[in-house]
Amino acid sequence: MSVPEGKPSDLLSSYNPGLYFDELFGAMDLPAEHTALIRQRLAALDFDELRRRAQDAERELYNLGITFIVYSDKDAVDRILPFDVIPRVISAPEWSHLEAGVTQRVAALNLFLHDIYHDQKILKDGVIPRDLVEGNHNFRPQMIGLDVPFNTYIHIMGTDLVRDRHGTFRVLEDNGRVPSGVSYVVENRHMMQRVFPDLMQDIGIRPVDNYGHKLLDAMVEIAPVDDPQVVLLSPGTYNSAYFEHIFLAREMGVPLVEGRDLVVDNDRVFMKTTNGLAPVHSIYRRLDDAFLDPRAFNPDSLLGVPGILEAYRKGNVALANAIGTGVADDKAVYCYVPRMIKYYLDQDPIIPNVDTRICREPDALQYTLDNLADLVVKPVGEAGGYGITIGPRASKAELEDCRTKLLADPSNYISQPVVDLSVCPTVCDDAIEPRHVDLRPFAITGKSTWVLPGGLSRVALKKGTLIVNSSQGGGSKDTWVLEGGAA
CATH class of the missing domain: 3.30.1490.270 (Dna Ligase; domain 1)
Known part of the structure; x- marks a missing residue:
């Protein structure tokens, strides 16, 4: 497949996405008219200038400490998440569709979690096999019969989407335990604003820098008291996403704590401070269930807070995400989400699954x-x-x-x-080449659901590979959701 008509010369003159759907150009029968101005501006750039700016961006990412840890690499304590400066662009109508689909999915998964920990109607009706749920290692019997604020279990969700060669978005998997990557969404935008203000000028791109405020609002909504103390609970400096924990605590304006900083007394949670113990009411945890409370789960855990489960069960502290949400992001349970949507909402899925x-x-x-x-x-x-x-x-x-x-x-x-993932122009050593991308929008749910405009576009930097994960050599792009215009 050649690039659709209207392809600019110069910088992108030799670019060819092959048979894949291209995020910047679209397809022969579905051209990306909304990217026309961006393509014109990119075409006017010199490749050496583009690469110089890309190197400046990567250097700044390192200086800012925007890194992650690769556990499987003994020689790399932490790495920069590679950043590609050619953005991934989503039109306003496309985003409306994705936003509605993600919101629908979050609603169904929260209804499912409430159900399996209460009446279990979906299991009794045989819509989902009982043993698939109750035999799941993330199913927590301690949550049975426990009510949570607004019946919301998944407060922060990352939904992994891919686009096939026909341009159709599909859900690849759900991330409802401790989804990561949102810090790169915000920092990528800041980086583009510094390095490519000329490319972004007067485009009309929806902002992403209010994520921390939205997250804090949700943490306040679910707290058991007015004017609560919110904290972010991290496993510590050796966690692969520790940079993100620092980033989000700063964005929310709340303390970043580890398990050793918290104590439970009389089924209430307190934070150690220089002035003594201070009550804590709402915790955004970046810690899996297994490590959260050594009295209730893994007794060998040194990362959690002894007694926090009982404080949670008695309603004295809120946790996001709720304990036991891992059932909902299991890859086998994922197959049944379209049935959940039909069962609980009486709707067809707005975004289909990948056939599984x-x-x-x-x-x-x-x-x-x-x-x-x-x-x-x-x-x-x-x-x-x-x-x-x-x-x-x-x-x-x-x-x-x-x-x-x-x-x-x-x-x-x-x-x-095998899904023929869509591609996006990417700066490589000597040319602009197509590389496969996916998309992880982030949704925050308290009383209602808000979806961050865009999300994390991960890019498979190794030629030919379909695996976009950072731990497997992938990078990221800034994701632009346009405020209006053509589809």
Whole structure:
């Protein structure tokens, strides 16, 4: 496929997205008219100038300490998240569609979580297998019968979206435990404003720098008292997203604490200060359930707060996200979200799932084994792109290893067709080349749901790869949602 008509010369003259849908140009039958001015401005830039500005941006990211940790790399304590300076642009009508779809999905997942910890109607009606929920390692019996404010369990959600070669957005997975990456959304925007003010001028881009205020509002809404003390609970400096914890605490204007900074007394939570103990009422936690309370979950955890579960159960402190939300972002449960939307909301999904087979089901397992070379196989509990086998790009040895693991533990896997992820022009060593991207919009829910305009566009910087995760060598782009104009 060649680039649609209207493609500028100069900087992008040799750019060719091939058969993929392109985020800057669109497709032959669906041209991206809303990006015309941006394309004109990019075309006027010299490649050496573009690369110089990109290097300036990366240097500044490092100087600002905008890094993450790769646990699997013993030689890299922390890294810059690579930043590509050519933005990913979303039109106003496209965003309205995505915003509605993400809001719908959050609503259904919160109804599902309330249901499984209360009446369990969806299990009794056989819409979702009971053992898939109650046998899930993220299901928390301690939450059964416990009411939470506004019946909201997932206060912060990151929904991973991909766009196929037809230009259709699809949900790849849900992140409802401790979704990360929003700090890069805001910092990427700040970086573009400093490095490319000429590219952004008078475009009409929706802002993203109010995320911290929206998050604080939600934390205040769910608190058990008026004028609450909100804190952000972090596992500490060695967590891969520690930069983000610092960033969000600063944006909200609240203390950043670790488990050792909090104590529970008489089922109430307090923060240690130089003036003694101060009450804490609302906690944005970046800590998995297992490490949250050693009395209730993992007794070996040194990261959590002993007794915090009981304080939570008695309504003396609010937690976001709620305990037990991990059931909702399990990759096997993901397959049933369209049915949840129909069951609870009597609606069809606004954004469809990627077609998915659950290997715990015999027919799905057999199909996966028969078509292993053509499918993507994912472990249901992993994140960060680990454990994935992409059939068409796997060696014979890798396929056989995947087959062995599937047969040994089929319930731990799902399979999906290879989605031809959309591409976006990306600055490479000597040219502008297409690289695959996905999109993670972030939704905040208290009484109601607000979706950050845009989200994190992750880009697979390695040529040919479909894995965009930062832990696997991916980077990010600024995501521009336009305020109006053509679709």
